[in-house]
Amino acid sequence: xxxxxxxxxxxxxxxxxVVLFILSxxxxxSPTTSRLGVLAGEIGAALAVVVTLCNPEVTEYRWVLITLIxxxxxxxxLGLVHMTAVPQRTALSHAFGALSAAIIGxxxxxxxxxxxxxxxxxxxxxxxxxxxxxFTGSLIAAGKLQExxxxxxxxxxxxxxxxxxxxxxxxxxxxxxxxNPANTMLFPIMVVVALIFGVLxxxxxxxxxxxxxxxxxxxxxxxxxxLLGFVLNSKVLVVSGALDGSSGxxxxxxxxxxxxxSFTNVMFGAFGQVQASAAGAKEERVVRSATPxxxxxxxxxxxxxxxxxxxxxxVAQAQHxxxxxxxxxxxxxxxxxFAIHPVAGRMPGHMNVLLAEADIPYxxxxxxxxxxxxxxxxxxxxxxxxxxxxxxAARTDKSSPIFGMPILDVDKAHTVMVIKRSMNPGFAGIxxxxxxxxxxLMLFGDAKQFVTSIVKELSGGH
Amino acid sequence: xxADFISNLYVFILAGFVGFELIKRVSPLxxxxxxxxxxxxxxxxxxxxxxxxxxxxxxxxxxxxxxxxAASFSNMVGGFLxxxxxxxxxxxxxxxxx
Numbered sequence: 001x002x003x004x005x006x007x008x009x010x011x012x013x014x015x016x017x018v019v020l021f022i023l024s025x026x027x028x029x030s031p032t033t034s035r036l037g038v039l040a041g042e043i044g045a046a047l048a049v050v051v052t053l054c055n056p057e058v059t060e061y062r063w064v065l066i067t068l069i070x071x072x073x074x075x076x077x078l079g080l081v082h083m084t085a086v087p088q089r090t091a092l093s094h095a096f097g098a099l100s101a102a103i104i105g106x107x108x109x110x111x112x113x114x115x116x117x118x119x120x121x122x123x124x125x126x127x128x129x130x131x132x133x134x135f136t137g138s139l140i141a142a143g144k145l146q147e148x149x150x151x152x153x154x155x156x157x158x159x160x161x162x163x164x165x166x167x168x169x170x171x172x173x174x175x176x177x178x179x180n181p182a183n184t185m186l187f188p189i190m191v192v193v194a195l196i197f198g199v200l201x202x203x204x205x206x207x208x209x210x211x212x213x214x215x216x217x218x219x220x221x222x223x224x225x226x227l228l229g230f231v232l233n234s235k236v237l238v239v240s241g242a243l244d245g246s247s248g249x250x251x252x253x254x255x256x257x258x259x260x261x262s263f264t265n266v267m268f269g270a271f272g273q274v275q276a277s278a279a280g281a282k283e284e285r286v287v288r289s290a291t292p293x294x295x296x297x298x299x300x301x302x303x304x305x306x307x308x309x310x311x312x313x314x315v316a317q318a319q320h321x322x323x324x325x326x327x328x329x330x331x332x333x334x335x336x337x338f339a340i341h342p343v344a345g346r347m348p349g350h351m352n353v354l355l356a357e358a359d360i361p362y363x364x365x366x367x368x369x370x371x372x373x374x375x376x377x378x379x380x381x382x383x384x385x386x387x388x389x390x391x392x393a394a395r396t397d398k399s400s401p402i403f404g405m406p407i408l409d410v411d412k413a414h415t416v417m418v419i420k421r422s423m424n425p426g427f428a429g430i431x432x433x434x435x436x437x438x439x440x441l442m443l444f445g446d447a448k449q450f451v452t453s454i455v456k457e458l459s460g461g462h
Numbered sequence: 463x464x465a466d467f468i469s470n471l472y473v474f475i476l477a478g479f480v481g482f483e484l485i486k487r488v489s490p491l492x493x494x495x496x497x498x499x500x501x502x503x504x505x506x507x508x509x510x511x512x513x514x515x516x517x518x519x520x521x522x523x524x525x526x527x528x529x530x531x532a533a534s535f536s537n538m539v540g541g542f543l544x545x546x547x548x549x550x551x552x553x554x555x556x557x558x559x560x
Contacts, residue, residue: 058516071535079543349493361555
């Protein structure tokens with residue numbers, strides 16, 4: 001077989017891989033076929049890797065095989081993390097993906113088999129800038145999610161001007177390189193400036209915005225891979241990069257809508273700072289609280305219960321206890337469903353994974369838009385570790401920082417019960433008028449302990 | 463503008479539309495597995511990394527390529543693994559009773 005003919009066979013195998021990738025995403029549309037999607041993706045990826053190893057350009061196998069083994073050695077433990085750690089694992093994998101895309105672009109610049117044209121230089125520079133900033137940005141995001149770095153936004157005066165100047169600096173260096181691709185001195189400086197910009201981009205963003213940021217970084221990582229496909233003239237990279245990039249982009253739009261905020265507001269707004277104005281001028285308002293016994297009695301008397309889980313539930317590791325509560329109530333013939341706000345977890349869809357892990361059937365996990373109309377017919381809305389996503393001020397109070405954000409209309413339920421440690425405002429520092437409503441009962445305590453007490457009460461009662 | 467660029471742009475735009483239509487149909491229930499799956503698919507950059515490393519041109523490019531192989535292959539292996547682990551947890555109430 002002559003090399004050209006072989007190349008055509010290799011390209012054909014890549015086409016098969018791309019088709020499998022597209023099928024993989026198609027199977028993901030429903031939970032019943034989703035695991036087939038993983039299988040299709042795996043076959044496509046394995047095919048592409050094996051075929052690449054047969055490429056005649058690959059002459060030296062030692063380092064390839066060693067690094068494949070290292071990659072598997074790092075990847076397997078990262079694939080076995082606990083479900084609560086999935087957001088930081090995902091941020092870390094965005095970092096790895098962006099790192100490899102950036103670094104291949106850098107290697108391509110230094111290969112020097114043919115002189116780099118201005119056009120190629122532009123492609124490489126853009127690809128390397130996006131890859132580099134995504135790499136450091138994702139590392140910062142992973143650090144925040146792992147709580148190694150402070151979750152509160154870190155801000156200083158003139159921050160946006162500094163950050164944008166650094167980005168302008170990186171782009172300026174890229175332009176200078178396009179004008180004169182032979183100026184090799186500028187290239188490493190451009191990479192360093194782009195790496196710094198990634199740090200500056202994510203550091204000021206607070207923990208509450210992580211679902212949006214992680215989706216945006218997903219999109220950047222995808223588009224940097226697609227751009228790498230342009231640089232290397234590799235269609236398989238262009239397609240998978242475009243799929244990943246558009247997926248991240250759609251998720252970012254969904255997350256922004258779920259918080260009623262724009263991209264620029266997320267990136268430059270430093271959400272989550274303590275509201276200075278909220279503290280003053282507050283009359284004493286009455287809060288009614290209840291014991292686990294009261295709560296159990298109210299739940300037992302209900303016909304329809306909606307549980308609203310928030311990240312606080314996952315932090316308290318209460319999801320398995322919540323499942324016990326679900327089982328007991330369901331056995332008593334009570335209809336129990338879960339209302340999932342799009343930003344309930346720390347990344348898109350995270351809350352569903354946490355509840356699925358606790359063996360709650362997925363038909364019971366209902367999206368916000370679907371369940372909101374049912375709250376007026378709901379006897380009890382039980383809120384566990386969620387706060388801002390239930391705040392009715394988002395509908396009514398124009399001065400509230402979250403005004404306009406779509407929320408779960410729990411206040412329309414006949415009785416609202418909120419499990420909460422204390423009356424301290426939530427992550428965003430915003431007061432929640434829900435707690436002072438006449439139909440609201442506050443259940444003060446640790447989520448896990450409180451749910452355990454309710455379960456005990458319900459099972460012991462009969 | 464090189465001819466390759468135009469054909470790549472075609473592919474990029476079409477793939478972007480396909481991606482948009484496919485992702486729109488993914489239930490929000492599965493958005494976390496979606497992100498880890500697209501991450502694993504995106505790790506296909508490993509093929510470019512293998513070629514750069516295997517060409518063995520200079521120490522610099524081989525080293526850079528080797529780092530890229532390790533980083534992207536770990537994404538590929540870890541991404542598929544965690545996606546499958548997550549999807550296994552999504553059980554229907556009906557299948558539970560059977």
